[in-house]
Amino acid sequence: MLALAACVPLLVALVGTAARVNARVTALLALVSGCLIAALLFPQPLAPLWSSFLGMLPTLAEVLCIILGGLMLSRILDAAGAPAHIAKWCEHASSHRSSAALLVVLGIESFCESVTGFGVGVTIAVPILRHLGFSALSSATMAMLGLVVTVWGGLSPGTIVAAELAGLDVTQLGIDTAWTVWPSAVVAGLAVVWIAHPSARPGHLHLVEGAFTGLILAFGILLANMTVGTPLAGAIGSLITVVALLIRFRLGGDRTPKPPAALVRSAVPYAILIGGLLPLNVAFRLAQITGPLHLLASPALWLLLVSAISVAWFAFPRSEVRAVVARTLHAWRPVAFLTTGYMVLGWLLTASGMSETIADAAARLDVGAVALVPVFGAVGGFLTGSNTGANAMFAGAVAHLGTVLGLSPSGIVGATSQAGAIGSAASPARIALAAGLSTEERAERDALMRALLPRMIIFNLLTIVSIAGIVLLGALWR
Template identity: 35%
Template sequence: MTAIAAAIPIVLAVVLFFLGVKGTRIAVASLAVGLLVAVVFFPTEPQVVLASFAAFSPTIIEILLILYAGVLLSRIMSNTGSMAVISGWLQSSAPSRRAGTILVVFGLVPFAESVTGFGIGVTVGVPILRLIGHSVPRSTIFALLGLLAVPWGALGPGTLLASELSGTPLLEVGIRSAMLSLPAMLGAALLVTFLLRHEGAWPRVLGGAAGSAVLLWLGILGANTMMGTPLAGVVGSLLPIVVHLLVYRWRGTLAPAGREVARAAVPYAVMAAGLLAARAATSPGEPSLAVRAATSPAIWLVVACLAAQFGPGRRRGPVPPGERFTHRALLAYHTWLPVGLVTLCFTVLGALLSVTGMGAALGTAMAGMGRGYLVLAPALNALAGFITGSNTAANAMLTATQTQVATELGSSVLQIVAATNVAASLATMAAPSRLLLAYELAVATPVHGEASSTAADSPAAAEAGSEAEVNRWVLPRVFSLIAVVSLVLGLATWAMS
């Protein structure tokens, strides 16, 4: 009975999603029901709950600040034209549409997603894909396939939360998540090859896609090991980008970067250098809040925002109201608010599941399925990632339960947490919010004289057919990738238990 009660908040979220309820309402309702279930079925001393939430509150604040600063940085970089300068330079250097597509999928989108999160990488990838000649459906799916670095998106708040809720060191979760990302990256390479099969000899296409996927994997794994988890996606995604640029230079197509590109990249350089310097100057295990703040990705994302707004090449003297930092910060707040509310509610629900024993009861019940459950565990988190559109929210919902399952079965907590983290992250490719974002950008991007319009009678919309038609073309392909990778991760978790 208690296990059924503990499952109610999670089941409610699934039911409400398929009923078409908004994400914010789903999150609030799930948290409210979770609180009611905890009071009725899992009574816990108030001081125990308060002490647990007090200990967990710095993590909640850090996650919310990371998400907000990621949105703000994306807005500033877009409004100032910095992101367009960087992506335009890379796009103009690609010697062919095939090469440009592979660079976008395994380089540009993972890099942008690692810095800002929220699926913002899609906003970088779609316009380039349209400009190099891809149709609306293909631009949509290629941009979504680039969301391979979601475990490290916005410097990794979802992976950080999984670490906190499972009691596993962040570095270990990051490294294992990176190791387990290889099937996802190779799977994406195979799907890219299939989609580009008419762009040249398929062995060359497969070699380019698989080679770039392996470079991305090696870069993220190596960065996790040497620099820590938060910067792993940012630094790791630079490896395929750099290798592509070297190939372009060898082929004579690399466009000169110039001072404009260098200035545009300053915020990223400041963020990476500051975070690395802060971590080098402090003791890794020191529990001080000051040390945690100085080495937090949130703080250095804020610094990157300031560098993007006030750094080299920015306007001096009077600033128009629309370009002021306060105006952009307010707009970013409005964008962040629904996502922040969803994340907050599910994060508090996850903490509640952990402290009241709800997650343990549910985990014990699932452990009753035996070791076979380990095969299904990544698929369960993938469903949560698809529903919430966030690996942070998915991990908040299920990490406590998955941890208990692993404990009950004598399996590796690290393995199940990392596998479910990767599966939830991969499933955000198919999340309705991200799919809609990619589609709208693809339709709105003018190509070969098309008008920049999302109206139903615009040329771009005519080419796309309709949102429903694009969804019917994109989703089966993406769902197939998610299903196969989730199964592979489940089998690996079962085999390693």
């Protein structure tokens, strides 16, 4: 009975989303129900509970600043015309449409999503794909597939949240998560190639190129996690993928177009961001620096700093700066509310013992419970529309489940995090974003959303089953 009671806040979130209740209202109802159940059935001493809450606040503040900085930078680059410059360059990068689509989706979109996060990569990819001549449905679908890097979106606030709630090392969690990204990346690469050939089956070489691109992305992310740390892993892995594809294009006879001056100018903020974060993260990791000093290498600080530099770099007038700030805050407030709500709920589930109760009940299935772990993550991602929200809901429970079953808590949480990222790609908010960018007509947009949902569900099922297989094999071989 206690396990069922502990599941009530999660069920409230699920039912509210299914009933299309306002997302903020749903998050608030889930949090309120969690507080009531914790107070009535899982009482804890007030002093340690308050101390735990205060200990969570710095992480919450860092995550909210990362979100703000990512959204701010994306709005600034959009106002500077960066997506249009990228589209013109991609149009001449390869003579094969499927190859160009791979460059956009698993290269450029993945990089932009890794740096700014929260679906911003989709806003860049859809216009480029439409400019390349793909239909509204094909463009929206391929752009959604590029969200396989959502775990590292916005420089990894979701991983920071999961590590905090589960008591894990951020870097090790990033490495363990990277081991589970390859099924999603390979399936996405194959799907992009297939969609890019709507009138005929793609040849074997094109399919090999799609699978190979996915593997390169996954390998690049894993390598970056191991060498420079988690926050920059998605961005560096995406850049490795772009370079690998351009080399492949050159070997195939395509001439890599020279980046125009406008594109180079638009890329300067990205260069500053990576040029600042990369050496600091490597140095801090080698020197094992922790504590308050780690904020100097935090994505939160650098995203906000680069946003301020970008305003001066593009010489925006004051009126444009005010407009950009207003648009950023308008977009940030609902995301910040949801992130705060679900992160506090995740903390409450962990601190009150509800997560342990859920995990202990699931552990009765023994190894069979491990196969359900990716499902938890996917459901959380679908409900909250973000990897951060999914991790906030389930990281504590899943880590405890791993401990009970004698498995690596970091490995189990990593698999859940990747599944949460995939689940968020099928969330109503992400689908509405892709459909709205693909067409401005309301009737066509509604039809597009109805067509997108089953496609993303199929993608979710394929990748989640693959992730579950990886986790289950690891559990059987322990």
